[in-house]
Amino acid sequence: MSMFVDSATRTDLLNRLKRAEGQLRGIQRMIEEGQACIDIASQMAAVRKALDSTYVRMTVCFMQQELHSRLQLDDRKEGELDALLDDVQTLLGKVR
Amino acid sequence: MSMFVDSATRTDLLNRLKRAEGQLRGIQRMIEEGQACIDIASQMAAVRKALDSTYVRMTVCFMQQELHSRLQLDDRKEGELDALLDDVQTLLGKVR
Numbered sequence: 658m659s660m661f662v663d664s665a666t667r668t669d670l671l672n673r674l675k676r677a678e679g680q681l682r683g684i685q686r687m688i689e690e691g692q693a694c695i696d697i698a699s700q701m702a703a704v705r706k707a708l709d710s711t712y713v714r715m716t717v718c719f720m721q722q723e724l725h726s727r728l729q730l731d732d733r734k735e736g737e738l739d740a741l742l743d744d745v746q747t748l749l750g751k752v753r
Numbered sequence: 754m755s756m757f758v759d760s761a762t763r764t765d766l767l768n769r770l771k772r773a774e775g776q777l778r779g780i781q782r783m784i785e786e787g788q789a790c791i792d793i794a795s796q797m798a799a800v801r802k803a804l805d806s807t808y809v810r811m812t813v814c815f816m817q818q819e820l821h822s823r824l825q826l827d828d829r830k831e832g833e834l835d836a837l838l839d840d841v842q843t844l845l846g847k848v849r
Contacts, residue, residue, distance in 0.1 A: 659789065659790060660787040660788060660789050660790060661784070661787070661790065667784050667785070670784055671781055671784055671785070674777055674780055674781050674784075675781065677777055678774055678777045678778065678781075681770055681773055681774045681777065682774065684770055685767055685770050685771065685774075688757065688763050688766055688767055688770075689763070689767070691756040691757070692756060693755065693756050694755060694756060694757065694811070694815050697811065698808070698811070698812075701804065701807070701808050701811070702808075704804060705801065705804055705805070705808075708797065708800060708801055708804070709801070711797070712794070712797050712798075712801075715790065715793065715794065715797070716794075719790050
């Protein structure tokens with residue numbers, strides 16, 4: 658399976674992962690400071706959600722890249738495809 | 754809801770989170786190096802699993818702490834309770 662060729666896609670994914678990494682460090686601080694379990698749980702749920710949406714984003718970027726390179730569509734059809742992929746991202750986002 | 758009073762519990766949770774943080778940095782490196790999408794996906798799934806098992810561990814540690822402090826059991830019953838909580842951790846681990 659291919660890698661990501663588009664540098665904007667890579668930057669988007671990297672930024673999401675960097676943010677999640679920062680959230681994880683924040684949770685470690687909360688535990689060290691002895692904060693309440695329920696607050697730690699909320700932050701853990703937030704990181705999980707961030708990672709899941711990164712996963713969906715990665716999958717959609719992959720589909721977009723591969724479909725564009727394999728189907729070689731004209732501009733109008735490329736636009737149609739991108740609109741469809743936005744919907745796919747929304748759909749996948751609801752279960753992950 | 755209370756915080757974690759036991760320092761061994763805090764250390765355990767901190768170590769798990771530190772490991773997940775290292776995994777997240779590894780994924781960023783993979784993206785920067787242009788590694789294949791499928792390999793990045795596997796690593797993302799591994800971090801998600803690590804966070805989920807940290808969440809379950811945290812919940813079980815919370816139950817253990819609160820039950821011990823509220824029920825004030827004798828040693829035999831404490832042993833029973835801890836064995837039960839091991840099973841609860843296994844059960845929760847199957848769905849998260």
